[in-house]
Amino acid sequence: MMKTRISILALALAAMLGQSCVSKKEYQSLQTKYNRLDSNTRDLRNKYLLTERSLAVANNKVSNLEDRIASEKANVKSLQEALDKCLNSTSQGNVNISKLVDEINSSNKYIQQLVNAKNKSDSLNMVLTNNLTRSLSQQEMRDVNVQVLKGVVYISLSDNMLYKSGSYEISDRAGETLSKISKIIKDYKTYDVLIEGNTDNVPISQKNIRNNWDLSALRASSVVQALQNNYGVEPRRLTAGGRGEYNPIADNSTEEGRAKNRRTQIIITPKLDQFMDLIGKAPEQGQDETK
Structure with a gap:
């Protein structure tokens, strides 16, 4: 939106200068506004990239x-069992009880630190999800679901919005939405992109489409080719796959459930070497994760 405002301002400057109706003072004022907006755009872009890198880590x-957390909880359980045994022991056991209580309290404190760190990361996921979806309209939000989980972006598109009825051809109204999604993909330019088609369990009865496996794969292929041919996404980053009716997220016995299962997912994920680099940056155990 900001780029649009800058472009409009630039066009206005050109038009007014072309008509020789702009005073030098007015021109300087408009040029100052243009420079300010251009600087703000660069600042916002830099902040976005910093947020993306922080979130990945x-x-x-x-x-x-x-x-x-799971390991520490198991440790607490073991310590608690040992404490219960000590309660029935001799006076020497009282010394062990005190030590075990200290260890339990220390473990509980560390667990709380880990939980706080996880909550902080979940909040970053929510912030990035909101950033990715802010360009989508209310109508598009009903047909598009965007989530960020553990560094992977999941974009789920309903078949009603994406394809012509009972077909694998991209519908006319899907173009604007795919254009916005292609910008998200380009922002993650070092990530791989998997396009995954899914159907409900109702058998397909169309010529040249044998079953739901065929339909899901053809739909994924249609999206891949649209992203490559119409929106300039690098084809080497793209993979098309079909999962047929075998990856449901809802009950196929209802129309509402079947509608949810008829979807195409765009999964944007780091390459394996990027995952390993990030794992190498993980904090050592015992550090305060909330800092």
Whole structure:
């Protein structure tokens, strides 16, 4: 939107100068506004890139944090069992009880630190999700679901919006939405992109389409080719796949459930070497994760 305002201002400057109706003072004022907007645009872009990098690191921390939480909870359970045994022991056991209580309290404190760090990362996920969806209209938001989980962006598109009825051809009204999604993909220019088609369990009865496997794969291929041919996404980053009716997210016995299952997912994920780099930056156990 900001780029649009800058472009409009630039056009206005050109038009007014062309008509020789602008005073030098007015021209300087408009030029100052244009420079200010251009600077703001660059600042916002830099902030967005910084947020994206911070989130990628935070998401990989979450994976380690969840494992540590589970380990610490198991440790607490073991310590508690040992404490229960000590309650029935001799006076020497009283010394062990005090030590075990200290260890339990220390473990509980560390668990709370890990939980706080995980909540912080979840908040960053929510911020980035909101940034990715802010360009979508209210109508588009009913047909598009965007989530960020552990450094991976999941974009789910309903078949009603994306395809012509009972077909794998992209509908006319899907163009604007795919254009916005292609910008998200280009922002993640070092990530791979998987386009995954899904159907409900109702058998397809169309010539040249054998079953739901065919339909889901053809739909994914249509989206891949649209992103490549119409919106300039690098084809080497793209993979098309079909999962047929075998990856449902809702009950196929209802119309509402079947509608949810008829979807195409765009999954934007780091390459394996990027995952390993991020894992290498994970914090050491015992550090205060909330800092």
